[in-house]
Amino acid sequence: MDWLIDWLGNNAIVQDIILLARPAGFNLYFALISIPIGFPFAVLLALGKNSKNRLISIFSKAYIYAFRGSPLFIQFFMFYSLMLSFNRSLWKPLGVDDFVLHPLFLGPLVLVLNTSAYAAEIFYGAMRTVPKGQIEAARAMGMSRWQEFWSVTWPNTIRLAWPSYTNEVVFLFHATTLVYFTLPVINEQKDLMNKAGELFEKDYNIFLHFSVAAMYFIAISMTIFFVFGLIQKRLSRHVRKDERQKIRFKPVNYIR
């Protein structure tokens, strides 16, 4: 067994895997915080876009258009400098300046704003394809608007949107690499790409470091696809087998 431990200790790939484990944690942290918070915002925005109220629908449309139509990179820079400019006037008096300007808060904030726009577009599209027959039946049965939403629209929306939403979640995870390219690094917090870049600068071995980083990304992405695939099966359990949607790789709408 000694030879195994020896080999593990000296093998460059294994060393890289261990070095990049903590940075991977940062990427995971950003993704795991942004996705659950972005989800309800996205639903609200999708409802807003679908709403009959002109003001709400225009605001939702404009928000979704703005955040989907501009690069995430620019959004990060813009929000950081905007927040900074309010530091003396707002955050310091409130005492929250440490918190608000910290990358661990600001990163997820911008990611949430961004993902809610993309996910809202997905949910909006799905809401439009909810089978009209079911909605008519609900109305005919005398359900209130809220009951109709909860029993008919929402379950259908989430089922129809799930494959696209899976793609969106994976691409959000990929987008977390941009956080530390734009926000300042505090106390040695580095994410996968930063750390891989740092290791590269030391020994110029690009293939090793970037491949190990890529492996982390692939592993986590595949896990997300797998878990979401299981949820897709559960969501479609009442649908005829040949009518169920498979989670297909359809990235083109979801990269930022």
Added chain:
Amino acid sequence: MIESVIELLVSLLGEDWRDGLEYITNGKHMAWYASLRFTLIAAFAGAAFAVFFGLMGAALKQSAIAPLRWVGSFYINIVRGVPDVLFFLFFPLAFEQFVEYLFAQTRCTAAELAANAGSWPPCEAAQWFLNSNDYLLLACVSFGIVYGAFAANVIHGAMQAVPLGQLEAAQAYGFTKKQVFWRFKVRQMWTYALPGLSNVWMLLLKATALLSLLQIADIVLWADRLGAPNYLARAGMVHPDWRWKYYLVLFIFYILMTMLSERIFDWLKRRANRGMLEMN
């Protein structure tokens, strides 16, 4: 020429605007506007490369030879798992190292190679100085490779969407297999590919914001330079941190570019769908 424009605007808006107008047209700002060429070249050239790599990828995926199919499939699917940023940083550096490696083989003496065994570059003569245009070309190719994978996915799907009846009719008329493929399948595929390709274009457009990561002095880098607080009168106008203003301009710029692209693609789609009964 700029001076006459400023004079015109001042005559319309009043003298107080003069200082501001002169500031936003000084040399540093003009360098900012000029760096827009990098963004546009990267977008258009990147798109051209992406379509090329996309066609290659789709062709590979449909090949009769299994290993080629695997290569095509790998190419299309690798972007599922790996972020595009990683590829953008990887390709230029890897290509530079590859070329310097080739240099080292042909230009370095064995003694130099042995002496520099662990470090890079292997020897003095193997260095390759890249100027801005070289970095830009590398960036375009990187964009092309990454977004080519997405384009390949779209083109592959579009090829499957061409109605079988059309191809069968072509065969019935006596066209050879090759002719059916190029004259009918590929020609008709574009209509179905257009929506997907327009999405790939939007992605590419937004990815041009990342050019500063590829050692190119692009609009984002200049916005940072211009907005950074300056306290030394010799270095330019003394001003506090104005970066959010410049980034806001970039934000709006990209949204406008997206709007413009959407309009153009809508027009293209309408044109491409003329005479087609089935629309995607």
Added chain:
Amino acid sequence: MKKLLLTVALAAFATTGFAADKVRFGTEGAYAPWNFMDDSGKLAGFEIELGAELCRRAKLDCEFVVNEWDSIIPNLIAGNYDGIMAGMSVTDERMKTVMFSEEYYPADPSRYAAAKGDKFDFDNLKGVKIGAQGATVQAAYLEANLKEGNTIKLYEKPDQSVADLAAGNIDLLLADGSFLDPVVEGSEGNIVYTGPNIQIGGGVAVGLRQKDTELGEKLNAAIAEVKKDGTLDKMIKEFFKKGPFYAAE
């Protein structure tokens, strides 16, 4: 085969310069008054002028390239340029990888800057947010001495650190005095000096690759010349309003 690959790979890069007779200096371009981008969008500053003067005297054909601070030494070793003139002070740590020429600016004490009105107990700094530019001697000093109980924030560019200080995101900024002088002056009293002066690192010199002894000798000869005839002191006076340092030698 390798030659063929090489030709094909480089066919598109026809405009590239290969290991040239031009001497290239890497600089940061964001460190007023040492090196900065002036309002016409060109590189300017003390080191740009000094570099042009030195090259004139050493009969070298020089140009400046901009490079980010944190990769400035690795890119020197990798050969993107031949020398670093970016306000880089001589330290033992750097001398392991880089050869320095004769200094062209004496050792500059690092100073703390803070917002007006803030008070600190410098013998016992605790719970303070201190900023510095990453990969500088100040950053190393902070990491070594003040990490316990304080938050150290490192920035990629020096103007980001100043912006954060002005906005109150950090309480103290540790940087070269020569960089902070114009900041304190131009801030109209909002940013002030505080705390002790700390001497970290030696004088400022040109960073060169360790094997470039010939270039080093040429530059040293030129530097000795500008020191002797007072040109260097004149430049230092013009940009930093300090000195004279070398005329007596």
